[in-house]
Amino acid sequence: MGERDVPEHHSRVRESYDAVAEEYAARIGGELAYKPLDRALLGALVEAVGPGAAIADLGCGPGHVAGWLAARGARLVGVDLSPGMVALGRREHPEVEFRAGDLLELPAANGEFDAAVAFYSVIHLVTEELPAAFAEARRVLRAGGLLLTAFHVGEEVRHMRDWWGNTVDVEFHFRESGVMVRAMVEAGFEIDARMERAPYPEEAETRRGYVLARAI
Template sequence: MSGDHDRVRRSYDTVAAEYRQRLADELAGKPLDRALLAALVELAGPGAPVADLGCGPGHVTHWLAGRGVPAVGIDLSPGMVAQARRAYPGVEFREGDLLRLPAADAEFGAAVALYSVIHLAPDELRPALAEARRVLRPGAPLLVAVHLGSEVRHLDEWWGHRVDVDFHFLTAETLLGALQDAGFTIEARLERASYPHEVETRRLYVLARPCP
């Protein structure tokens, strides 16, 4: 694991309990996100397992599982995985890096990565997306969400906890280009403003599938 990934892991371990407490119910206030996740489930097909890449405390994985989906959450932070397993004991969670996913080739019928690739260094984005492609079945949809822009925001304090983590905003061209370079075809893209209860950023969602 690189030093940057270790910083991210330690930072999320530090805030894991408070993160779950504050954000476990966030999908209730995100109607567009719920609609996109529901569309992903429908596109995956009945019974298709779905990976939640960078699942945090597991609330999105739990939402997917509640729709009858065999969902698997994967996160870099052992603290987040522990929170997820404690909160949702009937759902599967695995500890793992986006660059080396703990999953078999073509294991999943769909995957979602909501604001998880934003912690990757620029030269790691394409390899991480190629790794996501590895674990997807042919034609399986991938939904990625990022903050739009070109800045890097650094936090050394988060909810009163000392952390050391960078948030890489991405332009649409950067994300779309990395997806295409990693072997994906872009099916749809959507932008939205932040909801009042969110950090004020513009968000980009991209739906893509592995090229034949």
Template structure:
């Protein structure tokens, strides 16, 4: 998303698949025990009463899972289609239109944040800016959980579930990503990798948990 055209292509692509994405993935956490465990850690360790941000929330099913545990949750996404799908399904979540590079949130607004498979659409050159924005909106010692596909390839889709799209999925090496988090003012406290679950695409999944310093 270093260039505006790429940014718009991501938005249009997710708008195109928003309804089908929401219908297919609304209960995906039921089959992802590691994700649930890590989200549970955010719930336990965040500052009492602090809201959690879901950065690149899509149709909001992860934000809704968090909200279901009694937490004020804010979902932020680039795609108006995704936000519309989320608002209809999850009125308990506050949705905001926004960008990982310029988050629509105040300094220190959140006690924790998640970015699950959303940084994979950024130009790698934009990761420092995205991580700086995440740090800005977190309270001191706030936790930041990221997940992504592990590797070095870029997978491009022109068609997704029968819809015309124009979108890249960038696989990432966890070590450089962890280094960029450290440079942005985080301490990386956990690195995990796992094989795909049977119902997922055949990619290894990486997780980083970082604490704002």
């Protein structure tokens, strides 16, 4: 998939995140401080792959998750569809390498990474794109590499046109854990763990899901 045939809804996502990049970083960039389960899962991922492992943050936004992982000894590459987010990440987290790219065509070599995280990034894909996105994640992971995903649990689609006073056009797809698991298994992963939690008081009131999978 080249630049000329990027799906229209991907272009809308890119433009929407460009529009909110600075505000997003200001509001969301410190979110791990009040998310103990997320920190525990990310910490377990770093421990599992070992010091100096290469980790990709897929749909990295302003790079706050990548920065947290890098501070714990991993070598991070953040990938995001939004050039505004990539520029912000480079400014705020110089210890991380950032690349602009689409989840369906990652700018990375086969087997380049020991692990990957995708926190609330596949939520902007339509369901039919999930197998291809996870197949791309599988492609850039070594055999036995780990993928940790986070998502909103449910079956609804929320369409946002105003985001903190900025005009946007972006959809948020909620999914049941089983949908995520099936797409990951189809793409060449086996499931190590899956869980859900209630929202923290500081978050939007949506149930959160996580799946940890291993490339086979």
